Each structure stands twice: as structure tokens, then as C-alpha cells.
Amino acid sequence: xxxxxxxxxxxxxxxxxxxxxxxxxxxxxxxxxxxxxxxxxxxxxxxxxxxxxxxxxxxxxxxxxxxxxxxxxxxxxxxxxxxxxxx
Numbered sequence: 542x543x544x545x546x547x548x549x550x551x552x553x554x555x556x557x558x559x560x561x562x563x564x565x566x567x568x569x570x571x572x573x574x575x576x577x578x579x580x581x582x583x584x585x586x587x588x589x590x591x592x593x594x595x596x597x598x599x600x601x602x603x604x605x606x607x608x609x610x611x612x613x614x615x616x617x618x619x620x621x622x623x624x625x626x627x628x
Contacts, residue, residue, distance in 0.1 A: 543589055543608035546582025549575045573601045576618055582611025 552575025560568015586608025592601030 542581045542585030543604045543606075543611060544585075546579050546585050546611035547607050549581065550611050551575070551623060553614075553618060555614030578617060578620065579611060579614060582608050583615065586612050 547621050553572055554570030554575075556568045556575060559571055559592075560566075585604060589601045589604030592598065594604060595601075
């Protein structure tokens with residue numbers, strides 16, 4: 542889940558460039574999808590932290606790091622989203 546959340550963050554970052562190249566509606570669709578998908582970082586972080594306490598840890602450490610990085614972006618996305626409605 543953390544990796545999917547990071548992919549959502551990347552989609553949001555690339556949405557403007559894609560919108561400039563292929564048209565603004567496509568950029569808006571990709572940005573919105575990325576915004577929604579990026580919220581999977583938070584549950585991914587929680588599940589990975591729970592996985593760190595279990596015996597077969599395998600990739601739980603990587604999942605926790607990716608979930609933390611993805612979760613750090615969420616306040617920025619929410620602030621921009623709410624600012625768009627104020628205008």
C-alpha cells in the first residue's frame with residue numbers, strides 16, 4: 542500500500558507536465574487520481590509498522606519508510622486542494 546501511495550504522489554507531481562503536453566483535462570484527471578491514490582500511504586504506513594513487530598519482517602521496513610515519505614506529502618496536497626476551493 543505504501544508503494545501505491547508513493548505512485549499516487551508521483552502522479553500528482555507529473556500531472557502538470559502531462560496536462561501541458563496532452564491537454565488540461567487529462568492533467569486534471571491524472572492529478573485527481575493521484576491525489577486519491579496518495580491517501581493509501583497512511584494505511585500502508587500503519588500496516589508496515591504493525592508488520593515490523595511480527596517475526597517475518599521481510600519488506601516491512603521499506604514499506605514503513607515509503608509510507609512515511611508518502612504521508613509527509615498529504616498536508617501539502619490537502620492545503621492546495623482546500624485553497625483551490627477558496628478562489
